Amino acid sequence: MLIPIDRNNPEPIYRQIMAGTKKLIDNGSLKVNEPLPSTRRLADRLGVNRSTVVRAYEELQAQGYLSCRPGSYNRVVKRRREVPYLEDRGSLIDWEDISTDRAGILHRTFCRYAPEGPIPESGDIINISQLDLDPRLYPLEEFRRCLAHVLASKGPLTLDYGSHKGSKILREIIAKRLRLHGISVSGGEILITNGAQQGIDLVTRLFTSNGRVIVESPTYSNVFPLLHFNSSGLIEIPMTDEGMDLDALEKTLATTKVNLIYTIPNFHNPTGITTSHSHREKLLSICQAYRVPLLEDGFEEDMKYFGRVPLPIKSIDTHNLVIYLGTFSKALFPGLRIGWITAHKDCISRLTALKRFSDLGSGNLVQEVLAEFVTRGFYDLHLKRLHRVFRIRMQLALRTMEGHFPDSVRWTRPAGGYTIWIKMPRSIDEGRLKELMSRHGVIVSFGGYYFGSGDLSRFIRVSIAKTNEEEILEGVKRLGGILREIDQSSN
Amino acid sequence: MLIPIDRNNPEPIYRQIMAGTKKLIDNGSLKVNEPLPSTRRLADRLGVNRSTVVRAYEELQAQGYLSCRPGSYNRVVKRRREVPYLEDRGSLIDWEDISTDRAGILHRTFCRYAPEGPIPESGDIINISQLDLDPRLYPLEEFRRCLAHVLASKGPLTLDYGSHKGSKILREIIAKRLRLHGISVSGGEILITNGAQQGIDLVTRLFTSNGRVIVESPTYSNVFPLLHFNSSGLIEIPMTDEGMDLDALEKTLATTKVNLIYTIPNFHNPTGITTSHSHREKLLSICQAYRVPLLEDGFEEDMKYFGRVPLPIKSIDTHNLVIYLGTFSKALFPGLRIGWITAHKDCISRLTALKRFSDLGSGNLVQEVLAEFVTRGFYDLHLKRLHRVFRIRMQLALRTMEGHFPDSVRWTRPAGGYTIWIKMPRSIDEGRLKELMSRHGVIVSFGGYYFGSGDLSRFIRVSIAKTNEEEILEGVKRLGGILREIDQSSN
Numbered sequence: 011m012l013i014p015i016d017r018n019n020p021e022p023i024y025r026q027i028m029a030g031t032k033k034l035i036d037n038g039s040l041k042v043n044e045p046l047p048s049t050r051r052l053a054d055r056l057g058v059n060r061s062t063v064v065r066a067y068e069e070l071q072a073q074g075y076l077s078c079r080p081g082s083y084n085r086v087v088k089r090r091r092e093v094p095y096l097e098d099r100g101s102l103i104d105w106e107d108i109s110t111d112r113a114g115i116l117h118r119t120f121c122r123y124a125p126e127g128p129i130p131e132s133g134d135i136i137n138i139s140q141l142d143l144d145p146r147l148y149p150l151e152e153f154r155r156c157l158a159h160v161l162a163s164k165g166p167l168t169l170d171y172g173s174h175k176g177s178k179i180l181r182e183i184i185a186k187r188l189r190l191h192g193i194s195v196s197g198g199e200i201l202i203t204n205g206a207q208q209g210i211d212l213v214t215r216l217f218t219s220n221g222r223v224i225v226e227s228p229t230y231s232n233v234f235p236l237l238h239f240n241s242s243g244l245i246e247i248p249m250t251d252e253g254m255d256l257d258a259l260e261k262t263l264a265t266t267k268v269n270l271i272y273t274i275p276n277f278h279n280p281t282g283i284t285t286s287h288s289h290r291e292k293l294l295s296i297c298q299a300y301r302v303p304l305l306e307d308g309f310e311e312d313m314k315y316f317g318r319v320p321l322p323i324k325s326i327d328t329h330n331l332v333i334y335l336g337t338f339s340k341a342l343f344p345g346l347r348i349g350w351i352t353a354h355k356d357c358i359s360r361l362t363a364l365k366r367f368s369d370l371g372s373g374n375l376v377q378e379v380l381a382e383f384v385t386r387g388f389y390d391l392h393l394k395r396l397h398r399v400f401r402i403r404m405q406l407a408l409r410t411m412e413g414h415f416p417d418s419v420r421w422t423r424p425a426g427g428y429t430i431w432i433k434m435p436r437s438i439d440e441g442r443l444k445e446l447m448s449r450h451g452v453i454v455s456f457g458g459y460y461f462g463s464g465d466l467s468r469f470i471r472v473s474i475a476k477t478n479e480e481e482i483l484e485g486v487k488r489l490g491g492i493l494r495e496i497d498q499s500s501n
Numbered sequence: 502m503l504i505p506i507d508r509n510n511p512e513p514i515y516r517q518i519m520a521g522t523k524k525l526i527d528n529g530s531l532k533v534n535e536p537l538p539s540t541r542r543l544a545d546r547l548g549v550n551r552s553t554v555v556r557a558y559e560e561l562q563a564q565g566y567l568s569c570r571p572g573s574y575n576r577v578v579k580r581r582r583e584v585p586y587l588e589d590r591g592s593l594i595d596w597e598d599i600s601t602d603r604a605g606i607l608h609r610t611f612c613r614y615a616p617e618g619p620i621p622e623s624g625d626i627i628n629i630s631q632l633d634l635d636p637r638l639y640p641l642e643e644f645r646r647c648l649a650h651v652l653a654s655k656g657p658l659t660l661d662y663g664s665h666k667g668s669k670i671l672r673e674i675i676a677k678r679l680r681l682h683g684i685s686v687s688g689g690e691i692l693i694t695n696g697a698q699q700g701i702d703l704v705t706r707l708f709t710s711n712g713r714v715i716v717e718s719p720t721y722s723n724v725f726p727l728l729h730f731n732s733s734g735l736i737e738i739p740m741t742d743e744g745m746d747l748d749a750l751e752k753t754l755a756t757t758k759v760n761l762i763y764t765i766p767n768f769h770n771p772t773g774i775t776t777s778h779s780h781r782e783k784l785l786s787i788c789q790a791y792r793v794p795l796l797e798d799g800f801e802e803d804m805k806y807f808g809r810v811p812l813p814i815k816s817i818d819t820h821n822l823v824i825y826l827g828t829f830s831k832a833l834f835p836g837l838r839i840g841w842i843t844a845h846k847d848c849i850s851r852l853t854a855l856k857r858f859s860d861l862g863s864g865n866l867v868q869e870v871l872a873e874f875v876t877r878g879f880y881d882l883h884l885k886r887l888h889r890v891f892r893i894r895m896q897l898a899l900r901t902m903e904g905h906f907p908d909s910v911r912w913t914r915p916a917g918g919y920t921i922w923i924k925m926p927r928s929i930d931e932g933r934l935k936e937l938m939s940r941h942g943v944i945v946s947f948g949g950y951y952f953g954s955g956d957l958s959r960f961i962r963v964s965i966a967k968t969n970e971e972e973i974l975e976g977v978k979r980l981g982g983i984l985r986e987i988d989q990s991s992n
Binding site: 069071072074094096097100105108109110113116117119142145146150154157158161165166167169170171185186190191192195203204207208217219232236269301303328330343344346347357359360362364366367368372373374375376390 | 559563582583592594600601607608633639641644648652656660677685686687694695698707710730820822847851854858859862877878882
């Protein structure tokens with residue numbers, strides 16, 4: 011076996027042995043089933059350590075080139091032949107045709123959303139559109155410690171199927187936190203989901219396929235295609251400065267059968283509006299009067315960095331018609347995909363059934379690690395830090411808007427959370443906004459996404475979640491430039 | 502501040518300081534907003550290290566008892582009051598009434614399945630019913646190393662939202678592995694899902710709400726409630742010893758509109774049957790003739806431990822009507838919940854849209870770690886070990902059956918995988934089987950679960966996935982006792 015070894019080559023010796031052996035196999039010099047020299051013999055011949063040859067053989071085994079039984083020689087293995095990839099083959103099935111009409115809306119929205127934003131012309135683009143937490147604020151070291159501890163102390167258990175409902179210890183922890191938010195709940199009434207998004211999916215699949223859903227207008231953009239798919243219809247109720255227009259809501263409920271109302275009472279996405287306690291009471295009493303379940307999205311419950319905001323609607327829900335959604339995606343790690351639902355036990359039991367048969371339950375390991383992370387106090391310490399940071403970021407964003415936006419523009423002053431909603435003097439379409447963003451080097455979110463229909467919008471959503479002070483300052487200034495340009499073109 | 506410190510107490514000093522401080526706060530000796538002594542002063546007074554007091558204060562901060570701004574004293578915080586948990590409150594909503602009829606089946610099946618099996622009378626129960634891998638065979642140490650490496654090298658990126666389709670590197674790796682199984686595919690035609698179960702959910706949600714689905718009879722038990730929920734109807738085609746009865750299939754297709762056929766060609770669950778290459782060709786040509794998509798569940802593709810079995814149907818799918826499902830749950834870690842779908846790009850694009858809006862994509866971190874695990878060759882080494890172990894376990898199970906089952910009983914001889922299907926001389930109902938299992942100290946799976954209807958069954962499913970040789974030997978012997986008892990009662 012002739013294998014060239016070059017000691018000046020930065021490539022480790024064992025990898026040079028691997029490469030040489032592969033070459034001999036691939037060019038047929040070594041035949042299938044042919045035994046290789048023993049590790050001792052090859053090491054002698056090449057003048058290297060025996061352990062170096064052992065390592066090379068082991069890796070070649072792992073890669074499927076060699077195989078050996080204990081005590082015998084390594085032999086060349088007949089490898090599975092990899093078929094080539096052939097592009098652009100047609101299909102006998104018309105996949106559009108076979109999917110439901112509802113699925114069409116889902117797919118068209120998907121194609122419209124991705125890729126998001128304009129293609130950057132240069133590297134100098136500031137993105138103030140994203141609603142996921144700035145990764146520079148991740149408590150990565152603390153998470154790593156919890157992960158190592160959980161794997162060492164619980165081991166295999168964390169990698170097997172867990173409960174369909176989710177990790178018991180995590181559910182108990184979430185229940186305790188919710189009780190601190192005034193929600194009377196036990197771990198048994200909590201279902202762990204793949205983020206709050208799966209919560210919306212499960213609830214609307216189960217309860218709205220034969221009834222309509224009311225949403226705020228504007229609202230979280232991702233609910234539109236999902237509700238078009240899951241529900242028998244969608245009704246938009248306008249947002250006022252105080253939250254959903256409750257008079258309009260009552261009028262609609264008086265004439266239409268509705269199965270669910272979806273609301274975001276804190277730091278509403280996209281407007282940033284937080285409703286008052288009395289608005290919450292009134293909304294709940296309307297739901298009671300019409301016996302309609304209320305889906306309360308508490309996705310930023312933990313982002314109350316300017317101090318107190320009213321307790322969740324679920325906390326005053328004595329008749330148990332509120333389904334409450336929470337998540338670790340907005341204040342911690344979005345990529346873990348861990349959220350939760352709490353509701354009356356009869357409701358949770360049905361949602362758990364759907365969860366069980368749709369994906370057998372959420373990933374176990376990350377739930378156990380999150381539980382450890384919260385138990386050790388890391389989550390509270392992290393929140394404290396976030397609050398300090400975002401108090402400053404939000405104040406900076408609002409102050410910069412005051413200094414750089416034209417008089418014709420209005421915007422909200424959120425009591426927490428990440429998003430600010432900007433109203434322009436006139437509508438623009440998405441294409442025009444993209445062109446302006448590309449020219450001014452800033453990415454914001456087109457307001458039209460947050461309404462059920464319409465290609466034009468008078469609104470822009472800014473998010474400060476993923477940008478630091480410097481980026482906020484510069485991004486908002488650039489946005490000011492866009493708004494001044496729109497303002498002038500409208501005169 | 503009077504805090505008792507007991508140096509003979511095994512409780513660490515900092516925790517004694519914490520407990521003492523909490524007590525003073527809770528009993529009102531320390532008032533809200535009252536400043537605490539500086540860490541230096543308290544350390545002097547208690548005669549402890551200053552770092553001990555710092556740690557106690559930090560933990561008290563994390564737990565919400567204290568707060569401080571840089572450079573100032575720690576002060577007692579007004580804590581959020583935890584509301585009590587009130588059990589057994591009713592709801593104004595009738596959650597059964599508001600959910601769809603289809604949801605009712607889902608929920609009733611869920612309630613029937615959980616808890617599974619009999620309540621053990623003693624600790625001496627052998628469970629040969631479970632289809633998840635024996636955790637004693639987990640390559641935990643290798644996984645831990647990959648996890649540490651990924652967190653250290655990729656850091657925050659792995660905890661943010663990833664692509665809706667799933668990690669690009671993992672998709673490329675899966676595509677390469679599939680090409681080794683004869684499937685011509687690129688990473689772009691792969692969608693990562695929360696296990697194969699979510700694959701079945703996504704496919705049937707998208708393509709079968711306005712059409713029927715054909716399944717093998719018996720088949721994987723979890724598809725029944727899901728298909729009743731997602732599809733407009735379910736048709737069962739009997740299994741023969743060679744796989745789905747293709748004559749019966751053709752007859753059905755000739756008279757009924759069908760949107761999807763679901764099949765498990767390798768180590769079929771529950772029967773353990775593997776179909777021949779010619780059966781696969783014939784099934785595919787029938788699908789082509791009727792232009793019906795075929796959902797191929799390759800959940801145990803990697804468990805071919807007795808050597809070659811035919812390549813997947815997807816490998817001969819020149820007209821692209823096969824949707825192929827794979828998973829890491831059966832040969833590696835079920836709790837990671839990582840599976841995948843591959844199909845024609847028009848199909849994958851639509852499935853990705855539904856995945857995006859139903860949960861925004863699968864968890865990022867575990868995908869990156871899996872990619873590392875496969876890249877390093879750990880997965881192939883692990884499979885090699887599994888093959889060695891399960892070759893022996895399956896042979897032992899079959900040999901023990903021959904020695905201990907009565908002559909009236911028949912069973913399958915699987916070419917790989919985990920399950921063996923046992924046919925009894927007469928039907929029994931679930932209650933009777935449970936009673937027998939409880940008495941004989943063995944848990945098996947009631948055959949009735951694998952048929953769409955019927956409380957009686959002549960079948961039992963045994964799985965060797967989670968049991969070692971000793972347990973298989975004893976479990977199968979005990980099952981022999983049950984079968985002899987059934988056999989005698991039928992004479």
